[in-house]
Amino acid sequence: SNSLSVLDVSSNGALSSFDCGNNPSLMNNLTLPATKTSLLELWVYTNNMSNLNYDEYLNLESLDIGINNFTSADISMLSNIRFFYANQNQLTFLNIANGNIDNFDWMWAHNNPMLDCIQVDDLAKATAKSQPNWRRDIGADFMLSCPPLSTEESNKDRISLYPNPTKDLITIKLNNKANYSILNPLGKVVSKGELINGNNEINLTNLTNGIYFLNVSSSSGNLTKKVLKQ
Numbered sequence: 001s002n003s004l005s006v007l008d009v010s011s012n013g014a015l016s017s018f019d020c021g022n023n024p025s026l027m028n029n030l031t032l033p034a035t036k037t038s039l040l041e042l043w044v045y046t047n048n049m050s051n052l053n054y055d056e057y058l059n060l061e062s063l064d065i066g067i068n069n070f071t072s073a074d075i076s077m078l079s080n081i082r083f084f085y086a087n088q089n090q091l092t093f094l095n096i097a098n099g100n101i102d103n104f105d106w107m108w109a110h111n112n113p114m115l116d117c118i119q120v121d122d123l124a125k126a127t128a129k130s131q132p133n134w135r136r137d138i139g140a141d142f143m144l145s146c147p148p149l150s151t152e153e154s155n156k157d158r159i160s161l162y163p164n165p166t167k168d169l170i171t172i173k174l175n176n177k178a179n180y181s182i183l184n185p186l187g188k189v190v191s192k193g194e195l196i197n198g199n200n201e202i203n204l205t206n207l208t209n210g211i212y213f214l215n216v217s218s219s220s221g222n223l224t225k226k227v228l229k230q
Contacts, residue, residue, distance in 0.1 A: 065089070
């Protein structure tokens with residue numbers, strides 16, 4: 001809870017528990033210990049952070065990346081994790097299949113409106129976990145396999161959509177012409193039209209708040225993105 005903009009603990013090899021949360025100016029300017037075996041607890045909540053190499057610290061038991069700007073999180077390699085918090089981010093991908101679900105006591109993934117799949121290694125045990133220990137949004141399903149992040153990454157240079165979530169307008173940037181349709185959760189088309197090469201604006205003002213699906217079809221193929229209207 002300071003105003004740190006840079007923090008380097010790379011030389012603190014014996015550090016086992018580290019809390020640098022609530023430093024909103026820190027962002028991605030955090031360097032963790034060069035020695036990766038001692039760190040057991042890491043708390044980096046509310047730092048405006050979108051990237052961190054926590055996956056290299058294989059002995060972690062507690063990890064809090066909540067209230068940040070992460071779009072993906074993968075802790076499948078952290079087999080000792082017992083407490084994990086990734087709530088209130090912008091997650092579209094989450095893999096918590098770390099092979100140790102019996103000892104996985106706390107998992108918060110709620111307030112990630114764009115997250116619809118949480119990868120686990122045991123559906124029955126994950127579903128049996130209850131609040132307040134395990135939290136997720138309605139529509140975020142436990143699955144044994146979620147679409148890989150690479151599927152979305154491969155389309156990054158083909159389509160860009162922002163802001164998302166939005167209150168009224170969304171801007172879509174394309175490299176070629178395309179047709180689009182916006183569907184509600186029931187699959188009904190609520191808007192459609194054509195898109196040009198470059199920037200396009202779509203007005204969602206008349207739509208009620210909620211989750212929609214934008215389907216873009218061009219000569220390069222089809223792509224569907226989830227859009228949240230607030």
